[in-house]
Amino acid sequence: MAQNYQYCVAECWGKGFITHDDSSSFQISGFPGNVWQVPANNRKANIWINGIAGVRKTHPEAQAIVDGIIQAAQAEWDAIPADDPRKIQGNPSYRPRPEVIVLPQ
Amino acid sequence: MSTYKGIYGYAVKNVASDPSADEGQVWYNNATYAFKLAAATTVGTWAAGGNIPTTHYYGGGAGTQTAGLSFGGLGPNFTTLLTTTDLYNGTSWTTNPTGLNTARATLGGVGTQTAALAFGGETPANSAATEKWNGTSWTSNPTGLNTARKNISGFGNQTAAVAFGGNAPGNYATTTENWNGSSWTSNPTGLNTGRMYATGFGIQTAGIAAGGQIGPAGAVTATSEYFNGTSFTSTGSMNDARSGLAGAGTQTAGIIFGGSPGPVSAVAVSELFNGTSWSNIPSLSTARNGIGSATGASQTLALAFGGDAYPAPASVATEEWTGPGVAVTKTITTS
Numbered sequence: 001m002a003q004n005y006q007y008c009v010a011e012c013w014g015k016g017f018i019t020h021d022d023s024s025s026f027q028i029s030g031f032p033g034n035v036w037q038v039p040a041n042n043r044k045a046n047i048w049i050n051g052i053a054g055v056r057k058t059h060p061e062a063q064a065i066v067d068g069i070i071q072a073a074q075a076e077w078d079a080i081p082a083d084d085p086r087k088i089q090g091n092p093s094y095r096p097r098p099e100v101i102v103l104p105q
Numbered sequence: 106m107s108t109y110k111g112i113y114g115y116a117v118k119n120v121a122s123d124p125s126a127d128e129g130q131v132w133y134n135n136a137t138y139a140f141k142l143a144a145a146t147t148v149g150t151w152a153a154g155g156n157i158p159t160t161h162y163y164g165g166g167a168g169t170q171t172a173g174l175s176f177g178g179l180g181p182n183f184t185t186l187l188t189t190t191d192l193y194n195g196t197s198w199t200t201n202p203t204g205l206n207t208a209r210a211t212l213g214g215v216g217t218q219t220a221a222l223a224f225g226g227e228t229p230a231n232s233a234a235t236e237k238w239n240g241t242s243w244t245s246n247p248t249g250l251n252t253a254r255k256n257i258s259g260f261g262n263q264t265a266a267v268a269f270g271g272n273a274p275g276n277y278a279t280t281t282e283n284w285n286g287s288s289w290t291s292n293p294t295g296l297n298t299g300r301m302y303a304t305g306f307g308i309q310t311a312g313i314a315a316g317g318q319i320g321p322a323g324a325v326t327a328t329s330e331y332f333n334g335t336s337f338t339s340t341g342s343m344n345d346a347r348s349g350l351a352g353a354g355t356q357t358a359g360i361i362f363g364g365s366p367g368p369v370s371a372v373a374v375s376e377l378f379n380g381t382s383w384s385n386i387p388s389l390s391t392a393r394n395g396i397g398s399a400t401g402a403s404q405t406l407a408l409a410f411g412g413d414a415y416p417a418p419a420s421v422a423t424e425e426w427t428g429p430g431v432a433v434t435k436t437i438t439t440s
Contacts, residue, residue, distance in 0.1 A: 014155040023390075
């Protein structure tokens with residue numbers, strides 16, 4: 001199956017991590033765990049990954065990283081008492097149980 | 106063979122870092138070994154800015170892309186109310202030694218980096234507190250909003266602002282108030298659609314209220330309303346209904362970004378407003394709800410920071426928007 005996207009892990013250090021030149025050349029999307037998604041078979045995206053010292057990940061590897069973050073967040077959410085503001089809908093602190101993110105291929 | 110110097114009469118400058126350049130300028134960056142060009146974007150782009158030192162969401166904001174201000178909000182554990190005030194210089198953030206006098210989140214914020222206004226919010230009770238920022242510190246105003254509210258929004262500046270909507274007794278407030286620099290006056294007419302977690306931009310006599318939560322279970326709206334200094338009139342609807350979004354600009358040239366399409370989620374969607382209708386533009390790189398904005402920024406040079414990157418933790422990311430027609434640095438490639 002053809003891959004539309006490729007993934008890498010890198011911590012955003014701030015200014016210069018994603019430039020206007022990068023954004024105008026290809027779409028960059030961030031996911032939990034410092035996972036970044038860019039188009040596959042894209043020369044500028046490849047240069048960007050190298051430039052930020054991104055660690056390339058296969059789709060299953062990237063998915064596993066995101067899953068790990070979500071599962072940890074779910075476990076943390078499950079441990080919160082039911083009367084905590086974070087579990088009371090309508091409160092700005094309210095956060096529903098973190099949902100699974102499926103990374104596109 | 107023609108040379109650059111032969112054509113233009115001067116050589117390409119050899120520099121160690123990208124300069125602030127006018128459209129059409131070319132230079133060689135000897136740190137990255139690349140020829141660079143200042144060229145206008147056709148659709149606009151988001152780029153990473155300096156990370157904000159205080160992880161937070163649902164805070165207030167003011168200022169511009171190169172002189173931004175962030176204040177208050179909820180801390181990274183989603184329960185701590187903050188007083189923290191951070192200043193952005195176009196490259197990096199610094200935390201001010203002193204913060205808001207009243208710790209709060211979901212507050213309104215307008216003005217500049219040297220003259221801002223913070224109002225309302227939750228402490229966690231509904232707050233009427235109004236504070237003025239002078240570039241160095243916050244001073245509590247003797248009087249506050251007439252209707253204490255959380256999840257409030259507004260537009261204007263430190264001497265002439267409008268506060269609208271929010272969560273007052275009765276929920277999804279239509280209530281609006283005008284600020285004259287020293288006190289709030291309740292407006293006889295309110296929003297057509299009561300809303301909270303909305304965004305606003307513009308000035309006191311020409312503003313826009315957009316999006317927000319309008320009903321139980323997190324129902325959100327795409328509607329926007331136009332304020333003429335006296336009353337609100339419905340105008341074009343956003344393409345993506347959401348709450349917890351942020352905005353900047355003027356009544357005829359606005360920008361919105363981020364938010365949540367449901368009870369709690371996060372989107373990266375961004376849109377421009379031309380005075381009558383909304384159009385989608387490239388999205389933020391990181392989806393965020395309760396995102397911050399330099400509310401005094403323009404449609405062409407906006408600033409987004411912080412926010413809840415649900416289901417990931419709250420974000421420290423800052424993103425800088427450069428709109429269509431504005432020159433940005435591009436790398437010249439030969440293939």
